[in-house]
Amino acid sequence: MTQYVYFFGDGKADGNKDMKELLGGKGSGLAEMTNAGLPVPPGFTISTRACNIYYERGGSLPPEVDEQTDGALARLEALMGKRLGDPADPLLVSVRSGAKFSMPGMMDTILNLGLNDRSVEGLKAKTGNGRFAKDSYRRFIQMYGNVVLGIEKDRFEHGLSAVKKKYKAAADLDLGEKALDEVIARYKEVVEEETHRPFPQDAREQLRGARDAVFKSWMNPRAITYRRLNDIPHDLGTAVNVQTMVFGNMGDTSATGVGFTRNPSTGAKEFYGEFLQNAQGEDVVAGIRTPHPIADLKKVMPAAYEQLREITTRLERHYKDVQDFEFTIQENKLYMLQTRNGKRTGLAAIHIAVDLVEEGVLTPREALMKVEPQALDQLLHPVFDPKERAKAKPAAKGLPASPGAATGAVVFTADDAVAWAQKGKRVLLVRMETVPDDIHGMSVAQGILTATGGMTSHAAVVGRQMGKPSIVGCGALEIDAKKKKLKVGKTVLEEGDPVSIDGSTGDVILKEMPTSPSEVLRVVAGRLKPSQSVLYQKFEKLLSWADEVRRLGIRANADIPRDAKVAFAFGARGIGLCRTEHMFFADGRLPHVVKMILSAARGQRGLDLTKRLKDRLAEARGSQAAEIRKELAKVRKEYGKHVADYTGALKKLLPMQRADFAGLFREMHGNPVTIRTLDPPLHEFLPKREELMVQVAVLRAKGEARNRRSIAEKEKLLRAVEELHEFNPMLGHRGCRLGITYPEITRMQARAIFEAALQVAKRGIPVKPEVMIPLVAHVEELKRQKQIVIEEAQAVLGKDGGGVEYLVGTMIEVPRGAVTADEVAREAEFFSFGTNDLTQMGFGLSRDDAAKFLLYYQEHGILEKDPFVSLDAAGVGQLVEIGVRKGRGVKPDLKIGVCGEHGGDPSSIHFFHKVGLNYVSCSPYRVPIARLAAAQAQLEKPVGD
Ligand code: PEP
Numbered sequence: 001m002t003q004y005v006y007f008f009g010d011g012k013a014d015g016n017k018d019m020k021e022l023l024g025g026k027g028s029g030l031a032e033m034t035n036a037g038l039p040v041p042p043g044f045t046i047s048t049r050a051c052n053i054y055y056e057r058g059g060s061l062p063p064e065v066d067e068q069t070d071g072a073l074a075r076l077e078a079l080m081g082k083r084l085g086d087p088a089d090p091l092l093v094s095v096r097s098g099a100k101f102s103m104p105g106m107m108d109t110i111l112n113l114g115l116n117d118r119s120v121e122g123l124k125a126k127t128g129n130g131r132f133a134k135d136s137y138r139r140f141i142q143m144y145g146n147v148v149l150g151i152e153k154d155r156f157e158h159g160l161s162a163v164k165k166k167y168k169a170a171a172d173l174d175l176g177e178k179a180l181d182e183v184i185a186r187y188k189e190v191v192e193e194e195t196h197r198p199f200p201q202d203a204r205e206q207l208r209g210a211r212d213a214v215f216k217s218w219m220n221p222r223a224i225t226y227r228r229l230n231d232i233p234h235d236l237g238t239a240v241n242v243q244t245m246v247f248g249n250m251g252d253t254s255a256t257g258v259g260f261t262r263n264p265s266t267g268a269k270e271f272y273g274e275f276l277q278n279a280q281g282e283d284v285v286a287g288i289r290t291p292h293p294i295a296d297l298k299k300v301m302p303a304a305y306e307q308l309r310e311i312t313t314r315l316e317r318h319y320k321d322v323q324d325f326e327f328t329i330q331e332n333k334l335y336m337l338q339t340r341n342g343k344r345t346g347l348a349a350i351h352i353a354v355d356l357v358e359e360g361v362l363t364p365r366e367a368l369m370k371v372e373p374q375a376l377d378q379l380l381h382p383v384f385d386p387k388e389r390a391k392a393k394p395a396a397k398g399l400p401a402s403p404g405a406a407t408g409a410v411v412f413t414a415d416d417a418v419a420w421a422q423k424g425k426r427v428l429l430v431r432m433e434t435v436p437d438d439i440h441g442m443s444v445a446q447g448i449l450t451a452t453g454g455m456t457s458h459a460a461v462v463g464r465q466m467g468k469p470s471i472v473g474c475g476a477l478e479i480d481a482k483k484k485k486l487k488v489g490k491t492v493l494e495e496g497d498p499v500s501i502d503g504s505t506g507d508v509i510l511k512e513m514p515t516s517p518s519e520v521l522r523v524v525a526g527r528l529k530p531s532q533s534v535l536y537q538k539f540e541k542l543l544s545w546a547d548e549v550r551r552l553g554i555r556a557n558a559d560i561p562r563d564a565k566v567a568f569a570f571g572a573r574g575i576g577l578c579r580t581e582h583m584f585f586a587d588g589r590l591p592h593v594v595k596m597i598l599s600a601a602r603g604q605r606g607l608d609l610t611k612r613l614k615d616r617l618a619e620a621r622g623s624q625a626a627e628i629r630k631e632l633a634k635v636r637k638e639y640g641k642h643v644a645d646y647t648g649a650l651k652k653l654l655p656m657q658r659a660d661f662a663g664l665f666r667e668m669h670g671n672p673v674t675i676r677t678l679d680p681p682l683h684e685f686l687p688k689r690e691e692l693m694v695q696v697a698v699l700r701a702k703g704e705a706r707n708r709r710s711i712a713e714k715e716k717l718l719r720a721v722e723e724l725h726e727f728n729p730m731l732g733h734r735g736c737r738l739g740i741t742y743p744e745i746t747r748m749q750a751r752a753i754f755e756a757a758l759q760v761a762k763r764g765i766p767v768k769p770e771v772m773i774p775l776v777a778h779v780e781e782l783k784r785q786k787q788i789v790i791e792e793a794q795a796v797l798g799k800d801g802g803g804v805e806y807l808v809g810t811m812i813e814v815p816r817g818a819v820t821a822d823e824v825a826r827e828a829e830f831f832s833f834g835t836n837d838l839t840q841m842g843f844g845l846s847r848d849d850a851a852k853f854l855l856y857y858q859e860h861g862i863l864e865k866d867p868f869v870s871l872d873a874a875g876v877g878q879l880v881e882i883g884v885r886k887g888r889g890v891k892p893d894l895k896i897g898v899c900g901e902h903g904g905d906p907s908s909i910h911f912f913h914k915v916g917l918n919y920v921s922c923s924p925y926r927v928p929i930a931r932l933a934a935a936q937a938q939l940e941k942p943v944g945d
C-alpha cells in the first residue's frame, strides 16, 4: 500500500533529510531533527503525493489517506497522552504547508487546531491560564476562518479593534480573558454570518478542513506567481505537516523566534535572528510587533539560548549549510520547529560558500552547488556614488534587510508599481508591510521600503531573495496608501516623488541619488585593486573553482572593445558574437551606411553588369568588342553614380570597421573572436516611414519653393524606405540574404576583419578570427558567402596566411538550417546556434510582438517560462539536438556554440552542456553566472570526465 503519512516523534521518524520531494523541506527537516535526537514536538507529515492526487481527482483523496491520518493521529495521541478535541485536556496541533522548495509566506498555516468551545475550557484548566487559552482559541478561529473558510481577514480585525476600543486596550496583549471571550463571540458570529454555519466544533472535521486548505493553497495565485518567478515546477505539490503545538505565548518564560546560523544579508559568521517573548510564531514573521535581536535572548533565558546555539551549530555542520531555524520556548523549555538551508543574498552566498570551504565543512565542489548562479547578479548591482552618499542626509532609518542602492518614484501599491513600471518608470514600493500578494509589484520595483516588520518579515525575506535593495521596519514613515501620501518628519511626499534607499545601512533618503557600480564592478573596471576587496577575492576564488570543473567554454557577446574588455575581466575567453551592425550606429557612421543602402541595389547591379561585360570583352574580338565597349559605356552612364556612391560608402566604412575589429582582437588576447556579417534588414538603418512623411508635409506647409531641396532629399529617402518596406522583415531580406544579393558588403566586412587581424598579429598579439554567416537556411547560401570571405582572406593575408588562422562558420538559427545541418556542416568550420531566431521561427513567435500574450501564457500555465529567456528544451531544443547530431555526423570535431540570449540563462546552460556544445556566449555581465552554471551542469551531469 502506498504510504501517504509519515510519523515523527519520540526520537525516530519515518522520513529523513533526503525525502524533500515527498515530505517537503519542512517535513524532511523535522524528520531529520527528530532522528538526530533534537527536541522536536512530534507529529506527522502528509506527503506531496497526496497533494498531487488531490488535484488529479479534482479535490478529493483516496480513503487510505484518511485511514493513515487516523492511524498517525492515534499514535500521536498515545505518545502525548492527550486526545485531539478532548474537553478535559486537549491535544492541539499546527497544520502547515511545506513544499520541496521553500516558498516563504506563499501558502497557508493554521495554529491551535483542536480547540472548540469545550476544549478551550480544558486548556484553561490544565494550564491555569485563562487568558492564554482564550487568546489561543480566538487566534484559531481567525486563522481557520480566513484560511479554510475563506473569510476576509478584515472581518475579524474589525471585531478585534471594537473590543480593544471598548476595553481601551492599546495592544492585543492588553486584552484580558473577559475581553477575549467577547472577541471569540464576535468571531463566531462573523463565521456564522459568512458561512451560514456555526464554527466547526468537531476537531477531526477541523483537521480535514485544514489539510485540504493547505493543499488548495498550493494553487493560490501568489504561490503560482512565486513559483514562476523562481522556476519552481507547478507539479511538485506541497506536503502538510501536522505537529503538536508548543506555546511561546504562555507568559514571560515563553518565547518564539526565528534565526540564521550566519547573517543571511552579509554572510558574516554571526548568530543572527530575532524573537518575541510571550508570542506565537506568526507574530514574528507577520511584522505586527517589532521583535528583539536574538542576542537579547541570552539575557532573558540564558539556558535556552545556550542550548539553541549548540543545536543550531550542530545543524549547520550536519547540513553543511547555513540554517534558517524556527524555535519556540515554552516555559523555559526549548523546542525546534523547523530547520532548513537559509535563503541568502548573492553577497552572503559568496562569503558563506567560500568560508565554509575554508572552515573545512565543504569541498570546493560542494561549495559550487551552494550558490545560485543568478544570485551573482546582485553583486553586480550599482551602489550609491560614495561622495554623494556621504553628503546625503538620511531622513529616516529602518532595518537593512537586503543590500544595494535603489532610487525610484514612490508608489504605494503593487498594482501601481506594475503600472508605472510598464510606462518605463523606475519605482520604489513603499508599504506598511508587504504581503505575499504584493509579489508582482515587488518584482518590478527597484527597491522595497516598509514601515513595520523585522529582518525576517515577508518584505525582508522576499526582497533578499529577489536581490532587491530593501528596508523594513522603518517606523518613521507615516503612510497613507489611500491618499497616496508619505510623511517623513515634516516632509510630505506624493506618488511619483523620488526616494532612495540604502539597503545595506537602512538609510532612507528623500531624493534621487546617482548610483555607481558595485565593488566587484569597480575591481573589474580597474578602479579598485583586487587586494582591497575581500568580496572580489572570494568571488574570483569561487569562479576559479567553477573554471576547474566546467566543460563548457564561456564567451561573450560583445560588439565594441569596451564591452570586450569587461567581458574578459569577468572571465570570458573569446567572443561568441560580434553583431557588426551595432557598429554601424556609431557616431559619424550612419550617413555612410545610409548612402550605402540607398545605392546598394543599383550600385551592385552596375558592378555586376560591368563585370559580366568585362569578362565577355576579354574574350571578344573586332566588332564584337566594340559593341561590348559601347554597352559598357551605357552601363557606366546609367549606373556610374550609384556604383561610385556604393563603393565610396563601403570604402569609408572599411577603416572604421577595421579599427573596431582590431580593438576586439586586442582585448581578447589571442582568444577566438567570432564576427558576424551584416544581419538586420536594411530599413532598420533608415528613418521611419511615418516620420519622413510628416517631415515632408511640414516642409511643404512651411513653403514649397523655399524648401525644394530638402523636400527632394526627404522624398528620395522616403522612396527608398518604401522600396525596402517588408511585411515580415524578420523573415525577409536579412542575414546572409543581404550578403548574397549585395556581396560587396560581405567583401568589405571580410576585408576589414582580415586587415585588422593582420595588423594586430604583426604586433605580436595572436588573433583567431572566426567569420560567421547569419541566417543560413540552405548550404548553398553558406557556400557562396564563404567563397567571398576566402577570396578576401587570400587577398589580404597572402599565400602564407600572414600568421593568421581563421575559420568560416555559420549560425544555425533557421529551422531548415538545423534539420539540414549535415549538409551545412560540409561547408561550415563551426556552428553557433542563434537560439533567438531559432525560437522565433521554431515556435512561430515574433520576437518583437510575442510579449503581448506570452505573459498571459505563463500566468495561465500554458508555458512555464518565456521561451525567449529560457530555452524551450522540449521543442526548440530538439532543433538544437538535431543540428548537433547531424553536424557532428559529418564533422565529429565540429566546434559548436550558442550565442542567443539563452547562453546566459542557467537552465538553458544545463541543456547546452547536456547536448554537448563546446561553449556558450552571453552578455558580459552574465559571464560570471554562465561560469558557475556551467560548472553546476558538469557536477550534476558529468560529461567527458
Ligand atoms: C540569435 O538569433 O539567437 C542571434 C544571436 O542573433 P540576433 O539576436 O542578432 O538575431
Ligand code: MG
Pocket: 774, 813, 834, 836, 837
Ligand atoms: Mg539571429
